[in-house]
Amino acid sequence: MTAKEYQSAAGKAIPHSKAARNIPTAFVVGGLLCVIGQAIIDLALFYGLEKDVASACGSISLIILSALLTGFNVYDNIAKYAGAGTLVPITGFANSMVSPAMEFKSEGYILGLGAKMFSIAGPVLVYGISASVIYGLILVLMGG
Amino acid sequence: MLTDYLWAFLVGGAICAIGQVLIDYTKLTPARILVSYVVIGVILGGLGVYQPLLDFAGAGASIPLTGFGALLAKGVKEAVAEQGLFGVFSGGLTASAAGIAVAIFAALLTALLAKSKDKS
Numbered sequence: 001m002t003a004k005e006y007q008s009a010a011g012k013a014i015p016h017s018k019a020a021r022n023i024p025t026a027f028v029v030g031g032l033l034c035v036i037g038q039a040i041i042d043l044a045l046f047y048g049l050e051k052d053v054a055s056a057c058g059s060i061s062l063i064i065l066s067a068l069l070t071g072f073n074v075y076d077n078i079a080k081y082a083g084a085g086t087l088v089p090i091t092g093f094a095n096s097m098v099s100p101a102m103e104f105k106s107e108g109y110i111l112g113l114g115a116k117m118f119s120i121a122g123p124v125l126v127y128g129i130s131a132s133v134i135y136g137l138i139l140v141l142m143g144g
Numbered sequence: 145m146l147t148d149y150l151w152a153f154l155v156g157g158a159i160c161a162i163g164q165v166l167i168d169y170t171k172l173t174p175a176r177i178l179v180s181y182v183v184i185g186v187i188l189g190g191l192g193v194y195q196p197l198l199d200f201a202g203a204g205a206s207i208p209l210t211g212f213g214a215l216l217a218k219g220v221k222e223a224v225a226e227q228g229l230f231g232v233f234s235g236g237l238t239a240s241a242a243g244i245a246v247a248i249f250a251a252l253l254t255a256l257l258a259k260s261k262d263k264s
Binding site: 018019022023024025026027028029030031032033034035037038039040041042055056058059060062063064067068070071072073083084085087088089090091092093094096097098101102103105106113114117120121123124125127128129131132133135136137138139140 | 148153163189231233237
């Protein structure tokens with residue numbers, strides 16, 4: 001194998017072996033975060049909260065956990081290995097707000113911290129809420 | 145009870161694994177993936193497919209961001225049933241208000257108290 005052939009073969013192999021490690025890691029970390037959420041929901045149900053409220057408690061607790069871990073610079077370190085496992089759960093959404101808010105605090109409290117907090121969460125809210133409004137309009141047009 | 149946790153793990157893990165496949169095999173950025181997940185959640189919620197998954201997998205379906213989208217759709221559906229056209233605009237944020245308010249306040253508090261490590 002010439003050096004050039006090796007280069008191209010290695011180039012093909014690297015992303016695959018990386019994906020072979022990344023995907024199970026994302027699965028396990030994401031799954032574990034959901035298990036923590038489920039434990040909090042079950043605890044809330046045990047204390048007699050309604051199902052919807054208990055479900056919200058699970059999300060809220062994970063958001064606070066994510067903010068704490070991001071504040072101690074732990075979440076971003078886990079995220080380097082877990083990829084989508086820490087991105088896709090609600091903790092990733094919270095991290096996407098906390099992390100830039102911390103980083104851009106030095107640029108001021110209004111246009112730094114306050115604005116940069118929404119650099120990813122903003123688009124998520126824009127398109128999520130707009131999609132839900134379109135869905136609502138369809139419901140109304142179909143006669144509610 | 146224990147199977148609840150198993151399904152939460154498997155379904156939540158699978159939804160995250162799909163996200164990882166998108167990161168590794170497409171050029172979608174994390175921001176695009178989060179936006180796509182929320183919008184897909186709204187669509188699946190609107191079509192009535194997500195609720196069975198929520199009943200079945202619990203946090204495995206509610207914690208991934210698709211669950212946030214489904215919650216927006218559910219809020220709108222309930223509000224439209226009660227308030228008609230007004231509910232189109234009030235439903236989504238009403239249902240998700242607590243999560244959004246907690247996230248905003250926690251982000252502010254953390255950013256005020258914590259120090260960002262240099263990322264250079």
